[in-house]
Amino acid sequence: MTTTDATTAAATTESVPTSQTLAADTRRNSHPLLRVRDLSVRFEPKMSPALTAVDKVSFDLLEGEFVGLIGESGSGKSTLAMALLSLLERPGRISNGSIEFDGEDIASMSQEDLRHRRWRDIATVFQSSMNSLNPVMRVEAQFRDAIEEHSELRGDAVTERVRELFSMVMIDEKFMSAYPHELSGGMKQRINLALALCNRPRFVLLDEPTTGLDVVVQRSILEAVRRLQKEQGFAVLFISHDIGTVMELSDRIFVMYAGQLVEQQAATTLVKDPLHPYSKGLLGSYSNPRADTVRVTYIPGRPPDLTRPISGCRFAARCPEAIERCSSDEPQLLPLAGGRVACHVAHLQRGPSEDKPDGLPEQTTRFAGPEFVKTAEDSDRARRGEVFLEVDSVTKVFERRRGLRKQQTLAVDDVSFALRKGEVTALVGQSGSGKTTLARMITGVDKPSSGTIRFTGSEGTIAVEKLRTRQLRDYRKHVQMVFQDPYSSLNPALTLRYTLTRPLRNHRGLSAQEADAVAGELMETVALTPSNRFLDRYPHELSGGQRQRVVIARALAANPELIVADEPISSLDVSIRAEVLELLQELVTGHDIGVLYITHDLLSARLLADEILVLSQGRVVEQGNALEVIRNPQDAYTRTLLDAIPNPFEQATTTS
Amino acid sequence: MRYFVRKIAFFLATLWAAITLNFIIPRLQPGDPAEVMVQKLAGKDAQLNPAAVQAMRAMLGAPDGNLFTQYVSYLGALAHGDFGISYTYYPYPVTEVIGQALPWTLVLVGVTQILAFVIGITLGAYAAWRRNTRFDSIVTLGSTFIGTLPSFWIALLLLFVFGYTVGWFPTSGGYSASTPGFNGPFITEAVSHSFLPALSLLITAPIGWILGMRNTMVMNLGEDYIRLAKAKGLPDRVVALRYAARNALLPSVTGFAIALGGVLGGSILVEQIYDYPGMGRLMGEAIGNRDFPLLQTLLLFIIVGVLLANLVADLLYGVLDPRARRAQS
Ligand SMILES: Nc1ncnc2c1ncn2[C@@H]1O[C@H](COP(=O)(O)OP(=O)(O)O)[C@@H](O)[C@H]1O
Ligand code: SF4
Ligand SMILES: [Mg+2]
Numbered sequence: 001m002t003t004t005d006a007t008t009a010a011a012t013t014e015s016v017p018t019s020q021t022l023a024a025d026t027r028r029n030s031h032p033l034l035r036v037r038d039l040s041v042r043f044e045p046k047m048s049p050a051l052t053a054v055d056k057v058s059f060d061l062l063e064g065e066f067v068g069l070i071g072e073s074g075s076g077k078s079t080l081a082m083a084l085l086s087l088l089e090r091p092g093r094i095s096n097g098s099i100e101f102d103g104e105d106i107a108s109m110s111q112e113d114l115r116h117r118r119w120r121d122i123a124t125v126f127q128s129s130m131n132s133l134n135p136v137m138r139v140e141a142q143f144r145d146a147i148e149e150h151s152e153l154r155g156d157a158v159t160e161r162v163r164e165l166f167s168m169v170m171i172d173e174k175f176m177s178a179y180p181h182e183l184s185g186g187m188k189q190r191i192n193l194a195l196a197l198c199n200r201p202r203f204v205l206l207d208e209p210t211t212g213l214d215v216v217v218q219r220s221i222l223e224a225v226r227r228l229q230k231e232q233g234f235a236v237l238f239i240s241h242d243i244g245t246v247m248e249l250s251d252r253i254f255v256m257y258a259g260q261l262v263e264q265q266a267a268t269t270l271v272k273d274p275l276h277p278y279s280k281g282l283l284g285s286y287s288n289p290r291a292d293t294v295r296v297t298y299i300p301g302r303p304p305d306l307t308r309p310i311s312g313c314r315f316a317a318r319c320p321e322a323i324e325r326c327s328s329d330e331p332q333l334l335p336l337a338g339g340r341v342a343c344h345v346a347h348l349q350r351g352p353s354e355d356k357p358d359g360l361p362e363q364t365t366r367f368a369g370p371e372f373v374k375t376a377e378d379s380d381r382a383r384r385g386e387v388f389l390e391v392d393s394v395t396k397v398f399e400r401r402r403g404l405r406k407q408q409t410l411a412v413d414d415v416s417f418a419l420r421k422g423e424v425t426a427l428v429g430q431s432g433s434g435k436t437t438l439a440r441m442i443t444g445v446d447k448p449s450s451g452t453i454r455f456t457g458s459e460g461t462i463a464v465e466k467l468r469t470r471q472l473r474d475y476r477k478h479v480q481m482v483f484q485d486p487y488s489s490l491n492p493a494l495t496l497r498y499t500l501t502r503p504l505r506n507h508r509g510l511s512a513q514e515a516d517a518v519a520g521e522l523m524e525t526v527a528l529t530p531s532n533r534f535l536d537r538y539p540h541e542l543s544g545g546q547r548q549r550v551v552i553a554r555a556l557a558a559n560p561e562l563i564v565a566d567e568p569i570s571s572l573d574v575s576i577r578a579e580v581l582e583l584l585q586e587l588v589t590g591h592d593i594g595v596l597y598i599t600h601d602l603l604s605a606r607l608l609a610d611e612i613l614v615l616s617q618g619r620v621v622e623q624g625n626a627l628e629v630i631r632n633p634q635d636a637y638t639r640t641l642l643d644a645i646p647n648p649f650e651q652a653t654t655t656s
Numbered sequence: 657m658r659y660f661v662r663k664i665a666f667f668l669a670t671l672w673a674a675i676t677l678n679f680i681i682p683r684l685q686p687g688d689p690a691e692v693m694v695q696k697l698a699g700k701d702a703q704l705n706p707a708a709v710q711a712m713r714a715m716l717g718a719p720d721g722n723l724f725t726q727y728v729s730y731l732g733a734l735a736h737g738d739f740g741i742s743y744t745y746y747p748y749p750v751t752e753v754i755g756q757a758l759p760w761t762l763v764l765v766g767v768t769q770i771l772a773f774v775i776g777i778t779l780g781a782y783a784a785w786r787r788n789t790r791f792d793s794i795v796t797l798g799s800t801f802i803g804t805l806p807s808f809w810i811a812l813l814l815l816f817v818f819g820y821t822v823g824w825f826p827t828s829g830g831y832s833a834s835t836p837g838f839n840g841p842f843i844t845e846a847v848s849h850s851f852l853p854a855l856s857l858l859i860t861a862p863i864g865w866i867l868g869m870r871n872t873m874v875m876n877l878g879e880d881y882i883r884l885a886k887a888k889g890l891p892d893r894v895v896a897l898r899y900a901a902r903n904a905l906l907p908s909v910t911g912f913a914i915a916l917g918g919v920l921g922g923s924i925l926v927e928q929i930y931d932y933p934g935m936g937r938l939m940g941e942a943i944g945n946r947d948f949p950l951l952q953t954l955l956l957f958i959i960v961g962v963l964l965a966n967l968v969a970d971l972l973y974g975v976l977d978p979r980a981r982r983a984q985s
Contacts, residue, residue: 085887090788118889132880134899136906136977145898146888179978 032060039097068250186217244646265339298578385420394451426609480555545576740949761934776865784873811856828931873904917965
């Protein structure tokens with residue numbers, strides 16, 4: 001221990017006890033636990049242009065503090081995390097700045113000295129941590145090596161400690177001898193959390209620790225994080241693009257955009273009065289689901305290309321509040337309203353009035369950009385449409401052979417509902433609840449074990465469950481799927497023109513020229529305008545939201561009457577989700593298409609859907625008008641799902 | 657457990673199928689299978705050599721009786737290790753001929769395979785750990801280059817330089833004057849005779865392991881669990897061995913077990929070049945002399961070897977990779 005500060009030295013040798021008092025003490029009278037100055041990280045790959053992924057980032061993090069770091073994907077959060085952990089790998093390197101941990105610069109420390117501080121002082125739970133346990137080692141052994149490396153504990157004492165850690169995250173100790181593949185995703189993440197805490201670290205970095213897990217599981221893990229942090233007093237940097245949870249958990253928030261911190265603010269202040277337009281944009285993606293009218297904003301466009309030099313404010317191209325100065329002068333991260341913000345307009349608005357230039361936009365707390373609005377009237381209108389899809393007592397049993405025995409799984413159990421033209425029905429449930437199986441039966445991919453599915457289209461009524469291969473092909477023209485991941489559902493080697501004209505020629509039998517014209521129209525429909533500028537692009541030249549628009553345009557090419565959208569926004573950043581919802585909404589109202597919206601997220605279901613079906617273990621446990629279901633959930637399971645929706649605004653009003 | 661039982665059952669079934677095919681194929685033609693076979697091998701117009709027919713019949717079993725009794729007596733003969741008589745080495749039984757050659761090959765090819773594996777894995781793992789350094793480039797480029805050289809050419813070159821030009825090592829055979837057995841002079845001779853063939857094999861054999869291990873391990877090094885192991889502050893040695901190499905080794909181990917199965921087949925080219933008294937040379941002779949009983953038995957040996965090796969590979973994989981046990985059971 002080479003620290004110069006007597007108080008913290010004492011604190012660490014006592015191995016961080018019941019330390020809320022301690023955290024408060026150190027916060028008052030010592031240097032910050034983590035002091036980062038002008039930190040830049042550059043990637044210099046051999047094959048592609050170099051970029052500065054983290055650009056002159058400076059911040060302090062105090063002992064025992066819980067700080068959230070938010071920003072769209074690609075903004076540099078993970079890169080910053082890797083730099084803080086000194087785990088950057090080529091072609092990435094710290095190109096500038098310092099990282100002081102407890103007064104010592106770890107960016108310039110030798111690897112060997114650093115190694116002894118790892119996991120004792122700084123521990124982490126990774127993003128996509130589904131894979132952060134060694135698949136061929138038993139879980140206990142992966143605790144043991146970390147504990148023995150950094151402490152005096154050996155033998156049974158280690159086992160005892162691991163047992164204690166398991167009970168801390170509420171995992172049965174019998175799983176100590178399990179291999180990672182024997183654990184569920186949620187259990188793995190709890191175990192990763194316990195692993196991070198095994199040597200009582202002072203700082204824990206969490207990089208999207210729950211992304212990809214079911215909302216209910218996410219909730220329980222994050223509650224464990226917060227509880228343990230309160231009990232043990234370690235400092236946390238919590239990275240997530242799920243703004244709602246970050247807001248709820250954190251004391252302070254850092255907002256990152258295009259490699260820079262653009263705002264640092266206490267969480268309660270940020271919720272009420274975000275200063276940076278980008279922060280407003282991120283926050284605008286939340287809305288109270290219980291309100292009659294839900295409105296969420298989205299940030300159009302996409303982040304700048306970091307391989308090119310940028311002059312002025314990096315957010316200017318997407319900023320609704322930009323003024324002239326924004327495109328020429330780079331705003332600095334300067335103190336304002338108890339926090340820090342890098343925005344000309346925010347500073348001018350709150351500065352002395354004589355400095356205010358003409359045309360300075362009005363001070364606002366909402367993002368002044370595009371908005372997605374869904375009113376109760378919209379829903380009422382939709383629910384008067386004409387029924388065109390009737391699912392009646394549909395059941396699906398899967399049989400799996402296990403040796404000589406047959407094992408039966410009831411994937412969908414006696415589900416009935418109707419879908420109207422111009423209506424969106426959401427199927428909500430955790431993974432494994434039967435949503436996708438139901439969708440597969442409706443699209444004719446699977447046959448129901450019993451029950452009927454009637455589709456009434458331009459060619460009369462069809463019994464979907466009885467269709468054969470040839471008829472199925474015709475049927476699928478009327479029914480199109482939009483999948484979760486716009487990145488993998490577009491062929492990266494094909495231009496959008498090709499992607500769009502092929503189904504036009506196949507399904508509608510258009511000539512090349514006609515198809516081209518219609519492709520242009522489709523692009524206009526999904527608001528990729530002017531279409532000429534987009535048609536010759538490749539998927540990688542588009543943002544996530546734009547790609548999902550292309551996927552939708554492709555679905556529209558077949559002139560469908562029903563669109564089945566399976567988690568179409570869950571892989572998108574919150575800042576652009578509303579963009580896709582807006583588009584789907586327009587299709588529904590403008591083209592009289594019915595949409596079956598599949599999701600595990602009740603909040604987004606509320607945003608888009610008129611009718612909600614909550615599925616649990618293959619059964620419909622709740623069904624009805626979307627607003628009613630949200631306001632008056634009858635089933636316990638629906639209430640669990642509802643409770644899992646973070647509501648930062650509600651909390652801000654209750655705690656302040 | 658289930659996994660292991662399944663794998664063993666599968667092995668037995670394949671083994672039975674191979675043995676049975678060996679019985680059925682010669683009987684698919686009309687007539688006395690032994691005569692037909694010998695006629696085929698000797699050519700249409702050649703005189704039938706009674707000795708050859710006799711040898712063949714000893715192997716195929718008597719043509720009389722119904723197919724079932726033939727099959728039973730065939731299996732019985734196999735069970736007693738009765739594979740017929742080689743007519744290259746007439747009147748020695750095939751088993752005796754093979755019994756003479758087998759130890760030579762087992763030792764030569766077995767030892768070089770094991771050495772090659774150990775060397776290859778170590779170099780590959782180290783190159784991956786130090787990826788993109790000079791060591792890595794030398795190992796990767798070097799082995800890729802050597803891999804492009806024909807192995808018989810390497811063997812001939814070694815034979816020419818060390819056997820004839822410098823004369824350090826004997827150029828043919830497995831021993832010269834000593835009596836085979838467990839005695840000093842014989843072992844010394846056997847080792848010096850084996851040296852050049854072994855070296856010829858050793859130059860090219862590790863290449864596959866080097867490149868395979870390096871590539872798998874480089875991929876594994878990008879995994880989250882490696883990053884986490886580093887974040888845990890474990891020493892490099894532990895990260896490299898227990899986390900990276902342990903996982904990267906899995907595909908190679910199965911590959912290795914299968915490669916060992918090939919040992920029974922010997923190394924035809926090298927054994928012929930050095931006139932080494934092993935299975936490879938025997939195989940060459942059997943083909944050259946159209947010694948059907950010998951050839952057939954050699955093939956059966958090789959098949960059994962490969963099947964056994966596959967079984968071992970599967971069992972080993974089940975032990976090493978906990979995921980395999982569950983995924984397929
Ligand atoms: N290994 C790498 N090589 C080159 N560029 C990279 C590499 N890793 C990340 N980047 C780039 O760095 C930027 C920040 O990425 P990242 O830190 O992953 O953001 P976030 O975690 O906020 O989603 C992105 O532009 C990304 O393309
Ligand atoms: S500096 Fe200008 S462009 Fe940048 S965020 Fe502020 S107002 Fe928008
Ligand atoms: Mg990230």
